[in-house]
Amino acid sequence: MKIKCIILFLFGVSLCACFDDKGNYDYRDMADITIENVPEVIEVLGNSDHIVITPKIISSLDGEVKEDNGNFEFSYKIEKKSGGTMVAGQKWVDLNPSKTLNLDTLAAFAADTYIGWFAVTDKRSGVQTSTTFDIKVSSPTYEGWMVLCNEGEQERVRMDMISVISAERVIPAYDVLAPLGFPEVKHARGIGFYPTRLANPDDVIYVMSEEGTYKLNKETFKTDESWNMNNVDFIIPPTDEHVVYYNTVNSSNASAALACLCVTDAGNAYAQVLNTPGAAFEKPINTSARGEAPTYRVAPYIGVSMARPGNGKAAIFYDVDNQRFMGWKQGYVDFLMQVLNPIRDKDGALFTFKTGMDLVYMESTRYSNGLVYAILQDAAGKRCIYGINMSGNGYVPESKYEDLNAPDFDKATLFAFHSQFPYMFYAVGNKVYLHNLGTNTTYPVNNIVLGENETVTMLKFNLYRQCSLKDLNNQSEEFMARQYELMVGSYNAATPDNNGGRLGFYPVDGVNNSVTKRIEYSGFAKIRDVVYRERR
Numbered sequence: 001m002k003i004k005c006i007i008l009f010l011f012g013v014s015l016c017a018c019f020d021d022k023g024n025y026d027y028r029d030m031a032d033i034t035i036e037n038v039p040e041v042i043e044v045l046g047n048s049d050h051i052v053i054t055p056k057i058i059s060s061l062d063g064e065v066k067e068d069n070g071n072f073e074f075s076y077k078i079e080k081k082s083g084g085t086m087v088a089g090q091k092w093v094d095l096n097p098s099k100t101l102n103l104d105t106l107a108a109f110a111a112d113t114y115i116g117w118f119a120v121t122d123k124r125s126g127v128q129t130s131t132t133f134d135i136k137v138s139s140p141t142y143e144g145w146m147v148l149c150n151e152g153e154q155e156r157v158r159m160d161m162i163s164v165i166s167a168e169r170v171i172p173a174y175d176v177l178a179p180l181g182f183p184e185v186k187h188a189r190g191i192g193f194y195p196t197r198l199a200n201p202d203d204v205i206y207v208m209s210e211e212g213t214y215k216l217n218k219e220t221f222k223t224d225e226s227w228n229m230n231n232v233d234f235i236i237p238p239t240d241e242h243v244v245y246y247n248t249v250n251s252s253n254a255s256a257a258l259a260c261l262c263v264t265d266a267g268n269a270y271a272q273v274l275n276t277p278g279a280a281f282e283k284p285i286n287t288s289a290r291g292e293a294p295t296y297r298v299a300p301y302i303g304v305s306m307a308r309p310g311n312g313k314a315a316i317f318y319d320v321d322n323q324r325f326m327g328w329k330q331g332y333v334d335f336l337m338q339v340l341n342p343i344r345d346k347d348g349a350l351f352t353f354k355t356g357m358d359l360v361y362m363e364s365t366r367y368s369n370g371l372v373y374a375i376l377q378d379a380a381g382k383r384c385i386y387g388i389n390m391s392g393n394g395y396v397p398e399s400k401y402e403d404l405n406a407p408d409f410d411k412a413t414l415f416a417f418h419s420q421f422p423y424m425f426y427a428v429g430n431k432v433y434l435h436n437l438g439t440n441t442t443y444p445v446n447n448i449v450l451g452e453n454e455t456v457t458m459l460k461f462n463l464y465r466q467c468s469l470k471d472l473n474n475q476s477e478e479f480m481a482r483q484y485e486l487m488v489g490s491y492n493a494a495t496p497d498n499n500g501g502r503l504g505f506y507p508v509d510g511v512n513n514s515v516t517k518r519i520e521y522s523g524f525a526k527i528r529d530v531v532y533r534e535r536r
Contacts (some may be wrong), residue, residue, distance in 0.1 A: 023084035032060040032122055033129035042116070044107040046137045048163060048173035051095065052131075053103040057120055057475035065120070067101045073121045074101050078135060081113045092117075105232075110179050111139035140173035141221045143535040145503075147209065147489075148188050149525035151420060152291055152498045157188045157209045160524045161533075162503070167476075172521050174499075177207070177216075180502075181224040185211040189300075191531040192246030192259055205533070206246055210265060213243040241266035246303040247463075249315050249330065256329055259337070260317055264440070267297025269317055271328065273337055282369050283338070285328065286317070292340050296321040298340070305370030306419065306463050306467045312370050312390040314339065316343070318362065324354040325374075325388070325478050327395055343395050350397040351386055364390075366463065368398060368417035371426070373417045383410055385424070385437070399437070406435045406442045416459040420484055421510040427456035432488060436513055443513045448506065450490050457501070458489030482509060482532070490528030 011446035018186035032347075036056040044051055057065035057072070065072050076095040078085060086093045086109075093243040095105050095116075103118075114137065119130035146163035161173040190214075192206035205216040206229055213229040216222070229243050230236040236243070241264040248257035260272040284294045298317045305312030313330040317340055326340040344354040355378040360383065364372050369509040370391040377383045387399030412426040412433075437441045450456070464483050485505045501524030506515035 030125060030127065031062065033065075033122070033127075034058045035118065035120065035129060035131045036132055038118055038131055041134045041136060043136045043138065043455060045140050045163060045165065045171065045173065046107055046109055046111055047161075047176050047179070048140050048171050051103060051105050051107050051108050051116065052134060053114075053116075057100065057101070059122075062236065065101075071124055072121060073099050073123055075099060075121070076103050077117045077120045079116050079117075080107070081134065106240040107135070107137055108179060109137050109220070111137050113137075122210055127131075136157060139220065140171075141176055141533065143169070143533050146191055146193075146205075146531050146533050147501075147503060147524055147527055148191050148429050148531075149527055150188050150268055151525035152187075154359055155186045155188070155526075156257060157182075157185045157207065157211075158525050160501075162521055165515060171383070174523060177223070178220060180220065180222045182207070183223075183225055185214075187211065188528040189244040189438065190246070190529040192243075193465065193531045193533070194246075194248050194260060195534050196257075204260075204328045206243070208244050208246065209490055210242060210244065213407065234456040235265070235422060236270060239266070241268060243270075245300040245302060247304055247315070249313060249328075251303050255278050257330075258313060258411045261302050261328065262477075263300045263302065263317075265300070266292055267299075267320065269298050269340065271337060273330075285338055285340050286326070287339060290506075298326065299359045299362070301359070302364075303337060303362050303374070303388065303390060304364050304370035305372075306364045306366045307370040307391060312330070313393050316362075316388060316390065316395060318374070320359065322354070323356050323358065326396070329393065332528055346397075350400045353395070353397075355386075361415050361416065363417050364490075365417050365461075367417070367422070371398060375415060377410075387476070389458075401437055401440070403440075404435065404442075405440050408431065408433075409435070409442075413457055414459045416461055416486060418461060418484065418486075418508060419463060420512075421508065423508065423510075423513075425459050425486055427488075430456060430490070432456060432459070432516070434513055445515055447515065447517065448488055448504065451492060451494075453494040454490050454500075454502075456488060457491050458487070458529065460487045460530060461485070462532050463531060464488060464532065481507070486516065489524075489530065491526045498525055499523050501525050503527055503530065 005092050030396050038055050054470050076358050077092045079092040079322045102161040114135040116133045121127050121128045138163050140163040147160040151158045151160045157246050158175050158178045161176050164170050187210035189208040191456045194204040203218045215227045215232050216221045217300045219423045244265045245263040249259045263269050269286045270286050283291050286294045288295050296319045303316040317326040317327040325343050327343045345352045357378045358456040360375040360377050362374045362535050372388045372390050374386045384402040389396040389398040414427040416425045424435045426433050432445040432448045434440050485507050490502050504520040505518045508515050
């Protein structure tokens with residue numbers, strides 16, 4: 001009887017405890033969460049398109065979950081589908097640090113297939129519901145305009161891209177090398193590009209700067225310190241000099257270049273003769289004797305014929321110390337290709353190749369079957385223009401322009417010569433001028449309109465390279481005409497985010513001495529160089 005009383009007492013205490021503790025817990029059913037409107041696959045262009053997702057969340061207890069529902073938290077993550085690290089050793093990247101319901105973020109990732117992960121967390125219970133999806137990032141670097149820029153006051157080297165996805169879809173992509181291993185270097189100088197038509201093409205793309213020149217992977221654009229130009233192609237001693245100018249001499253078979261030539265910021269020139277045993281010649285060629293130390297410096301320009309393949313087998317350099325043009329020629333004797341030689345004057349020529357002037361600028365064109373223009377300046381600051389015909393295998397003084405009726409020409413630092421008409425374009429501040437060399441008349445290009453805070457940073461014509469012209473001729477006439485459009489790069493200094501660069505394309509009217517704007521793109525840094533990435 002005593003035992004029964006004890007049992008009844010304990011039962012009563014337990015029952016009371018349950019009643020007393022009822023207010024400490026919120027007994028309710030666990031919500032079932034469903035996630036809708038998340039695609040299985042999202043296809044985007046890297047560094048150009050945005051990854052956009054607007055999911056619909058349904059709770060069995062709360063109904064549709066909206067953005068402002070404080071009981072829920074949202075997260076998006078991404079990782080490589082093939083495995084491996086994303087950035088800085090991490091296997092995944094948080095796409096949505098703000099934890100918002102909807103996602104809209106730049107696809108700033110290298111071309112690859114990724115797994116996206118979206119999760120909803122009920123903060124009251126800690127229960128998480130998730131779903132996955134594929135993100136296919138394609139390369140914005142396959143074909144289009146490579147836009148080399150200097151970013152900010154420090155002039156960080158940055159490459160943007162105007163990606164040609166199709167004839168109907170042409171869109172900008174920004175800072176495309178940042179996720180691909182490109183080193184942090186400053187002061188961009190130019191892009192070196194050499195496409196081939198060999199059975200196993202090995203297109204060459206270089207990004208040149210004052211702190212190093214790097215070769216890009218022809219397919220992915222990936223690179224790193226090991227791809228320094230001094231290590232992979234030209235054998236340049238490990239000094240402080242860096243390649244700042246690059247050009248090729250065309251071969252007669254149109255499949256590949258005859259030779260690749262470059263100039264460093266130390267004023268040294270190097271030659272790489274292709275289809276011959278060995279790599280580049282290890283010694284500078286700006287010397288009077290093979291293999292000896294350089295005896296003079298050359299300017300950062302190399303003139304060649306840009307006419308049909310095999311039209312010219314020579315190149316022209318400029319000796320800045322002795323103020324004279326120097327020649328390089330393809331020959332049967334290696335020695336002749338490993339040393340620059342003074343160009344001999346001919347009786348009755350328009351000018352002497354030993355000019356006694358400073359070289360301001362030099363540009364290769366197709367005009368007159370391969371004319372190289374050189375802008376020279378005498379000790380008094382007066383400028384003139386020489387035209388040197390590089391067709392065949394010689395150097396012919398073809399034209400000389402003095403006493404130019406060109407306002408502010410002596411102040412200009414940016415120039416571009418047309419390959420179809422005898423036109424020179426030059427820029428001063430935010431003004432662009434067209435000078436007709438045939439009539440010695442200058443026309444301000446008033447329909448290239450820049451603001452008071454803008455300056456021109458680049459003038460250029462991008463001639464498609466000769467070795468791929470046969471393939472490119474399968475393109476439309478409109479596409480082929482692009483190489484004769486004036487490209488004008490400008491920068492608005494009042495832009496607060498280092499993205500004040502614009503690039504305009506202007507077809508040239510050879511009858512009315514004028515241009516018209518076809519299209520313009522913006523959002524770049526300070527444009528230094530633009531080259532079209534040709535594909536077959």
